[in-house]
Amino acid sequence: MASLQPKRTIQIFWTIIGVTFLCLIINMPAVLPVKIHWQKINWEHTFYRPEFSFKIGSFQFKKNLDLRYGLDLAGGVSLTFSIDTSKVKKEDVPSALESVKGNIERRVNLFGISETNVQLSAQGNEHRLLVELPGIANVDQAIELIGQTAQLSFKGEAVLAPEATATATFMDVFSKDTQLNGSHLTKASVTINPNTAQPEVSLEFNAEGAKLFEAATKEFLNKRIAIFLDNIPITFPVVQSIIPDGRAVINGNFTAKAAKTLAAQLNAGALPLPLKLIQQAQIGATLGQDSIKKGIFAGLIGLVIVCLFMIGNYGKLGLVADIGLIIYGLITLTLYRLIPVTLTFPGVVGFLLSVGMAVDSNILIFARMREELRAGKPWNLAMELGFGRAWDSIKDANSCTIITALILFNPFNWSFLNSSGMIRGFAVTLLLGIIVGIFTGVFVTRNLLRVLAKNK
Amino acid sequence: MNLMKFRPLFLLISLSLISASIFSIIKWGFKTSIDFAGGSVWEISTNNSLSRDQIDQLFKDNQINLSSVSQTGQKFTLKFANITQDQKIKLTEDLKKLDPDLSELRFETLGPSLGQELIKKTIYAIILSSIALLFFIAQRFRDLSFGTSAVLAMFHDAFILIGSFSLLGHFFGAEIDSLFVTAVLTTLSASVHDTVVTFDRIRELKLHNFKLNWVDLANQAVSETIVRSFNNSMTIIFMLLSLVLLGGDTTRWFAMALLIGVVIGTYSSTAVAIPLILFFKRSRS
Numbered sequence: 139m140a141s142l143q144p145k146r147t148i149q150i151f152w153t154i155i156g157v158t159f160l161c162l163i164i165n166m167p168a169v170l171p172v173k174i175h176w177q178k179i180n181w182e183h184t185f186y187r188p189e190f191s192f193k194i195g196s197f198q199f200k201k202n203l204d205l206r207y208g209l210d211l212a213g214g215v216s217l218t219f220s221i222d223t224s225k226v227k228k229e230d231v232p233s234a235l236e237s238v239k240g241n242i243e244r245r246v247n248l249f250g251i252s253e254t255n256v257q258l259s260a261q262g263n264e265h266r267l268l269v270e271l272p273g274i275a276n277v278d279q280a281i282e283l284i285g286q287t288a289q290l291s292f293k294g295e296a297v298l299a300p301e302a303t304a305t306a307t308f309m310d311v312f313s314k315d316t317q318l319n320g321s322h323l324t325k326a327s328v329t330i331n332p333n334t335a336q337p338e339v340s341l342e343f344n345a346e347g348a349k350l351f352e353a354a355t356k357e358f359l360n361k362r363i364a365i366f367l368d369n370i371p372i373t374f375p376v377v378q379s380i381i382p383d384g385r386a387v388i389n390g391n392f393t394a395k396a397a398k399t400l401a402a403q404l405n406a407g408a409l410p411l412p413l414k415l416i417q418q419a420q421i422g423a424t425l426g427q428d429s430i431k432k433g434i435f436a437g438l439i440g441l442v443i444v445c446l447f448m449i450g451n452y453g454k455l456g457l458v459a460d461i462g463l464i465i466y467g468l469i470t471l472t473l474y475r476l477i478p479v480t481l482t483f484p485g486v487v488g489f490l491l492s493v494g495m496a497v498d499s500n501i502l503i504f505a506r507m508r509e510e511l512r513a514g515k516p517w518n519l520a521m522e523l524g525f526g527r528a529w530d531s532i533k534d535a536n537s538c539t540i541i542t543a544l545i546l547f548n549p550f551n552w553s554f555l556n557s558s559g560m561i562r563g564f565a566v567t568l569l570l571g572i573i574v575g576i577f578t579g580v581f582v583t584r585n586l587l588r589v590l591a592k593n594k
Numbered sequence: 595m596n597l598m599k600f601r602p603l604f605l606l607i608s609l610s611l612i613s614a615s616i617f618s619i620i621k622w623g624f625k626t627s628i629d630f631a632g633g634s635v636w637e638i639s640t641n642n643s644l645s646r647d648q649i650d651q652l653f654k655d656n657q658i659n660l661s662s663v664s665q666t667g668q669k670f671t672l673k674f675a676n677i678t679q680d681q682k683i684k685l686t687e688d689l690k691k692l693d694p695d696l697s698e699l700r701f702e703t704l705g706p707s708l709g710q711e712l713i714k715k716t717i718y719a720i721i722l723s724s725i726a727l728l729f730f731i732a733q734r735f736r737d738l739s740f741g742t743s744a745v746l747a748m749f750h751d752a753f754i755l756i757g758s759f760s761l762l763g764h765f766f767g768a769e770i771d772s773l774f775v776t777a778v779l780t781t782l783s784a785s786v787h788d789t790v791v792t793f794d795r796i797r798e799l800k801l802h803n804f805k806l807n808w809v810d811l812a813n814q815a816v817s818e819t820i821v822r823s824f825n826n827s828m829t830i831i832f833m834l835l836s837l838v839l840l841g842g843d844t845t846r847w848f849a850m851a852l853l854i855g856v857v858i859g860t861y862s863s864t865a866v867a868i869p870l871i872l873f874f875k876r877s878r879s
Contacts, residue, residue, distance in 0.1 A: 210844070218704075218708075261711065278679070278682070278683050278686070281679055282679075285679070415678075415679055416704065416705050416707075416708065417702075417703065417704035417705065417708060418679075418701070418702065418703055418704075419700075419701070419702040419704075420698065420700060420701040420702070421699075421700050422637075422697065422698055422699040422700060424697075424699065425637070425699045425700055425844075428842060429841075429842040429844050429845070432840060432841050432842040433837070433841055433842060433845070435840055436836045436837045436839070436840035436841040437833075437836070437837070439836045439840060440832050440833040440834075440835075440836035440837065441833075443832040443836065444829045444832050444833060447825075447828060447829060447832065448829075451825060483842075483844055483845050484773055484776060484845070484848065487837065487845055487848060487849060487852070490833050490834075490837060491780070491830065491833065491834070491852065493833060494829045494830030494831075494832070494833040494834070495787075495830065497826070497829050498787075498826045498829070501822050501825050501826045501829070502791065502822055502826075505819075505821065505822040505825075509818070527798075530794055530798075531790070531791045531794040531795075534731075534734050534790045534791075534793075534794055535786075535787045535788070535790040535791050535794075536787070537730065537734075538727055538730065538731070538783055538786040538787055538790055539783040539784070539786075539787050541723065541726050541727060541730060541783070542723050542727070542779060542780070542782055542783030542786075543783065545719055545722050545723050545726070545779070546719065546776065546779055546780075554714075554715065554718050555715055555718060555719055555722070556712070556715045556716070556719065556772075556775075560772055560773065560776070561772060561775070561776050564776050564780075565776075568780070
């Protein structure tokens with residue numbers, strides 16, 4: 139009760155103001171020039187959003203606070219490939235899939251764009267790979283590069299004339315073909331050397347591969363053999379003995395992680411999984427910018443009408459609800475930046491829809507308050523009763539929306555439910571909106587009203 | 595306010611809306627987007643040097659069946675069957691020969707199997723939400739007829755929304771896509787959201803006036819909550835209407851679907867869910 143705990147109410151009030159101010163700073167543009175020229179006042183200052191980076195001991199915290207936009211808003215391409223696993227033994231499928239994913243990620247990184255996404259999914263017996271590349275210019279080239287099956291090749295070290303060594307490139311050094319390629323390698327795996335307890339990478343060749351490998355180890359004994367994946371060298375061990383049985387071990391000072399990466403890269407070539415493009419969506423950057431502009435405009439107009447409607451209907455109470463709504467907007471946007479939530483167009487609609495729902499709590503509460511006032515209760519008591527009585531309805535009604543939003547979001551990635559980015563983008567903003575909406579609609583407005591009522 | 599005496603009228607309205615939906619779905623079916631049927635959509639922007647006939651001819655030469663072409667200003671939206679990457683590259687090259695300044699706004703292509711999957715997943719999502727909500731409401735109100743009524747009212751709303759899109763598709767070209775699926779699922783939750791508030795009032799009134807019969811209880815609960823229900827829907831409607839009228843083309847129909855869902859959902863809380871409870875209560879006594 140407000141009158142019983144005035145000190146606590148004041149504390150909460152200032153906390154709310156503080157949080158709002160913090161959210162305001164986080165949401166300000168990265169660079170904000172302010173120029174005031176009015177009569178005799180000439181004031182110019184450029185505000186910068188403070189960097190959120192700090193150090194606690196050896197732990198460094200740095201957060202990029204820019205809003206993230208999905209493909210439909212930023213422009214870019216989304217590709218879904220069907221992965222053909224028919225040529226790989228069943229028990230090798232999981233490691234082969236991981237290799238494909240790692241290999242595609244590596245290729246995608248060559249484009250030098252940020253916020254890329256490479257994701258595996260399964261649909262019944264079919265395995266799929268989703269690749270999202272925001273803001274990419276040459277889509278057709280990207281598709282070609284990503285869709286290629288990985289190529290593994292083994293090349294021996296050539297003896298170069300001393301005068302040529304200085305200018306020799308990596309390719310010049312390893313110019314002798316061994317005829318060995320990915321199809322000769324059955325499998326690569328990480329093993330632990332029983333003597334040194336160090337991680338190693340074991341290679342297993344098939345019959346033809348074993349013969350070629352024997353010949354290669356003979357030819358390049360005490361020299362190096364480089365292994366290339368898609369023409370990029372991944373390792374170049376020195377041959378220490380002739381290996382006749384097609385079972386080789388690459389050792390060195392591997393960390394467990396490095397050994398795993400190397401094995402996965404080798405498997406990408408050893409267990410090639412052909413990819414077939416089954417879906418692509420390209421969005422030009424201009425279309426997205428147009429959508430953002432129109433969406434923001436429509437949202438602002440809608441917001442103004444909602445605010446006016448609340449004031450028109452509930453007077454001063456409505457004004458407090460509007461303040462709550464603005465705090466709601468700031469907190470939600472801050473969460474988008476902190477989590478971070480990738481905004482898609484349906485996500486923006488979900489946000490705007492939840493604005494409409496956020497005032498619902500207030501409408502419920504104010505309707506209850508009016509009833510209590512009509513019954514002759516004093517204002518303070520009517521307010522507290524209004525909040526108390528409305529809480530049950532708010533809780534039950536919003537739980538229902540949360541249940542549906544969770545099913546849309548599909549947090550456990552159940553394969554029988556949707557996991558498309560569009561629908562998820564909508565579900566996540568709706569979900570956040572409802573939770574923040576309950577907080578601001580009930581907790582924030584209640585405490586604002588308590589303070590304002592006291593000052594009356 | 596004795597709103598429950600209009601129950602025959604509510605029944606008539608709901609029945610005619612449902613019949614209209616069934617009629618439209620059978621007669622005209624749906625205009626499905628490539629999300630469901632598979633195929634390609636290509637939006638290109640040209641600086642007037644490209645004509646419709648040229649595009650038609652180009653697709654004919656490439657032996658790709660162009661199912662629809664629409665033009666707004668300098669922007670063309672082309673729809674055709676699912677194509678391979680090589681076909682796409684060939685088409686782009688040919689188009690660029692006709693208009694070197696051509697810019698691609700959007701290109702999507704997908705096979706028909708993905709559409710089947712979307713339908714299946716939507717149905718699972720609807721079944722899962724219905725079961726979850728049925729049990730949640732039945733548990734919260736300790737009464738199965740509350741849960742059943744809310745879920746039936748929810749189906750009523752979803753069905754009319756789907757039917758209205760069959761009509762909108764026939765007359766205005768509205769397409770059913772994955773966003774529409776999202777709108778249907780949101781309608782389910784918005785519908786229940788509104789219904790639960792009214793149910794809540796019945797539960798509370800029942801606690802204090804256990805002698806009152808169900809019809810009087812329902813009337814009192816409805817008249818006490820109808821203003822808030824209306825006001826709340828108005829705020830959501832303002833938001834969505836602004837999106838329908840001012841938002842971009844990409845989400846116009848999505849916002850429209852949500853709008854229809856909210857309007858029907860508000861109507862059904864009072865006019866479908868409550869009468870259903872009365873029906874269950876009467877048939878039991």
